[in-house]
Amino acid sequence: MTVILGIDIGGSGIKGAPVDTATGQLVAERRRIPTPEGAAPDDVKAVVAELVAHFGLPGPVGVTFPGIVQRGHTLSAANVHKDWIGLNADALFTEATGHDVFLINDADAAGLAEARFGAGVDQSGTVLVLTFGTGIGSALIHDGVLVPNTELGHLWLRDKHAETWASDRARERDDLNWKQWSKRACTYLQHLELLFSPELFIIGGGISKKAEKWQPHLKLERSRVVPAQLLNEAGIVGAAMMAAGHLAPAKPSRSAKKV
Template sequence: MSVILGIDIGGSGIKGAPVDTRTGKLMAERRRIPTPEGAAPDAIRAVVTELVQHFGLDGPVGVTFPGIVQRGHTLSAANVHPDWVGLNADALFTEATGHEVHLINDADAAGLAEARFGAGQGEDGTVLVLTFGTGIGSALIHRGTLIPNTELGHLWLRDKHAETWASDRARERDDLNWKQWSKRACTYLQHLELLFSPDLFIIGGGISKKAEKWQGHLKLDRSRVVPARLLNEAGIIGAAMMAAGTAPDLDAAPSETAPSEDAPKPAKARPARKAPARPRKA
């Protein structure tokens, strides 16, 4: 089965569409439902169920979540209800929808999609996808293998928390023009370049639609920087890839994963990490 339903849970909207996971193309018009206020598990469950029923597809469903996901459990809740912490969300959605549901971090899903079908297609090396929005999401991919739950938006740059200082929300909050914001973002990217030496940075999130305003200002010594290509479809596509088994099955233990021959090898899930309690020197 190659056409799989992908659902992307966002801060303002929950979006879904069937995806041909062989090509990364949406097979029907995307449907969007506003995210319920407070984003509590029961309310989100109802919206996910509505989207599943709307499209009426058989088979598994991929769902993104804006937080740490480890073996189907949600382990952080920065921008959603705290009841998500420690919840077996795979089981919650599977029981509600009657479909086998596979959960993945939202930035990880966007990263997988961009690496396979978007701006990172054909890149044989290390790709670091960053989504700038309410916070900063990250996906680290090496030769097709995802290192899950990197949460690099929570790094400290001397006395500054990265996503609080350099996200798109920070740009709006501090009334920065694009050149001013790009200076902050460049400082952050330079720090990541020092730590990870990626061949390619892919810049996603809401700002990817305005690449002409910032792309000329983001210059690094070694790494290339490009805007994301899949825009708001990336999370949906990556979620469907996860459910189809064309991405590392982060829900299962490594011995339970059986991807196709051309799929990337599974990555072991890492223990959840919390943002540091106090600033650390860069």
Template sequence: MSVVLGIDIGGSGIKGAPVDTATGKLLEERHRIPTPEGAHPDAVKDVVAELARHFGIEGAIGVTFPGIVQHGRTLSAANVDKDWVGLDADALFTKATGQDVHLINDADAAGLAEARFGAGAGVDGVVLVLTFGTGIGSALIHNGVLVPNTELGHLWLRDKEAEGWASDRARERDDLNWKQWSKRVSTYLQHLELLFSPDLFIIGGGVSKKADKWQEHITLERSKLVPAQLLNDAGIVGAAMMAQEGGRGQDGQTRKTSAVKPAEKAASKAQKK
């Protein structure tokens, strides 16, 4: 059993737990600390260090971030302090904790976890994980390999950013019932179908808990759609998966983090024959 600490940075709280990366199970109850007001890097690093001390798990630590993460640097800051832009966050957190820390975009982390241990387990081809909340996060996975930082919530759709029109926040803001909101989501997903031809859509975020209210109203041309399974644990699990694989290779490039084990792929292909 390989135990890795995963930490998920959210807008209101920063939570973590040790993860058995062989099963995707949390080994202790999540510990949550409120996100410091403004989410400045120095304040957030102190919380991450506190969580590391709380659990006392040796080895690498995986941390999610609500923005673009490339080669350990955070390159966007939509809902956090602008000092994150261009920051070597891997180095900041590594120094703060005294352990190797590897960051990953929060939606990418959720996507990895869902593809390996959740609704996408064993699925070959293209899996597109979308998290509907304040915005729309996305994770694109092909045959178990993540294509990082897709940011598909920012696609331009009907003269608007998609997440400003079809997110869960937009549903609440515009006082839409679930059927009305589902019509917008269907338009968005059909656009993604044309661009990526996914075999499977996995819908996460807070709306995944209420799939019975909207799923039957979603209309797609050819892709299958299912709600996410891991819910609030997905970011923690995905962060731990990334950290276990080292986050970056010796050349500084982000490693391809596989969401599906080779043995699982072989078994799946054998079943199809």
């Protein structure tokens, strides 16, 4: 059994737990700390270090980030402090924790976890995992291999920005019932179906816990639509998978990581 600490950085909370990367199961109770107001790098770094110290696990640590991640650098910051843009976050967290840290986009982490241990198990071909929350995160997976940083929530549907119009936050903001929201989400999914022809859509984020409210209204002609199974644990599990080297390139050397 390989147990790796996974940490999921979210807009309201930063969550962590040790994960058995062979089964996708959490092996200790998840710990959550509120995300510091403004989510500046130094403040988030301190919370990540606190979680690492709390669990006391040796070895690497996987960390999700709500934005584009390339070779350990964070390249966007839609819902966190702008100082993350261009930052070598791998090095920041590695120095803060004393552990080798592997960083992955939060939706990509959830996608890896759902494909390996959740609703996408044994599904061949193209799978799109979408997380509906404050925005819309996306993970594109083909035959179990992740295509990272797709950011499909930022597509435009004619004059509508997808995540601004069809996210769970948009549902709450516009006081939509579930049938009304599903009509928007279906328009968005139909556009993605046209572009990618996935065999399966997996719908995650906070709304995955309320699938009975929207699933009867969310139907497509060619693709199946199912709720995510791992719920709030998906990001933690996917982060641990990244750190364990599952479906991920080798980590660059410390010298290669320097800005």
